[in-house]
Amino acid sequence: MITPRAARPEDAGELVRLRRLMYLAMDGRDRPGRWERDAEEAARRQLAGPDARLIGFVVDGAVDGDAPAPHLAACALGWIDERLPSPAQPSGRVGFVFNVCTDPRYRGRGHARATTEALLGRFAALGVGRVDLHATDAAVPLYRSLGFAEHGTPLTLDLHRRPGVGPD
Template sequence: MITPRVAGPEDAAELVRLRRLMYLAMNGRDEPGSWERAAQAAARRQLAGSDGRLVGFVVEADADGGTPGAAGPRLAACALGTIDERLPSPVNPTGQCGFVFNVCTDPRYRGRGYARAATEALLGWFAEQGLSRVDLHATDEAEGLYRSLGFTEHATPLSLDLRRWREARAG
């Protein structure tokens, strides 16, 4: 049985390593840079806070009986999320909405159910917080996982990349 644990500030470097692998899998380019240091600092700060802004669940690299402390990554998979607060509405009386992101499994550990276990733990945490809605953006490769967990299309799928919007207006 896979037992994810809550991510802590000490996991920041590994979470960013997995995030970099996620982007590599999504666009085929490895893009190291200063964003990694900024992401580590933000993860450390937010995971240490008591405001619940960022929560994560991770699966240790030795979760399936491997050798603890062996050379290699410390984390095999993760799922991170935040709670956004909007104005309450008839369909969302609390105004709170969960958002899942940074679901990633190190390629060496894929196909073992780690991403599913971490995501299910995150969804359980959202449910414990009383949320009635959780959103995410899925890649084609991950769509099957999310659909199997019950995710469906939302009624308002539009979004805007403000960087592109600013560039278009400036040009």
């Protein structure tokens, strides 16, 4: 049986390692860089404290079957955003699932499902009324089996800006 545990600030380095593996699996490109150090610092800070909006669940790796390993096997992270309540979202709380990744050594064992289910359970306990995510084609069947469906919003726009660069 897979038993996820809550991610802790001291897991930050491993969460970033898994994040890098996730990006590699998505497009086949390895992208080391400063972002890793910045992401580790942000994860450590954002996982700390009782009011942390970054929530994560992890599965510890194992060596020789059951002995704990110094690495994580899998993770699922999520963020809680609090917006103004609305008729459709009375709590105003919206969750976003991201950084769902399983180390290649542990794939195919249900780790992504276990960590994502734990995350969704925590969201529900905190009154999160809606949960969004972006899925790769390979992950769509998992998310559909957990109840996710296509967004009802016909148009989604993103704006990406480099820090310090504003409109002309």
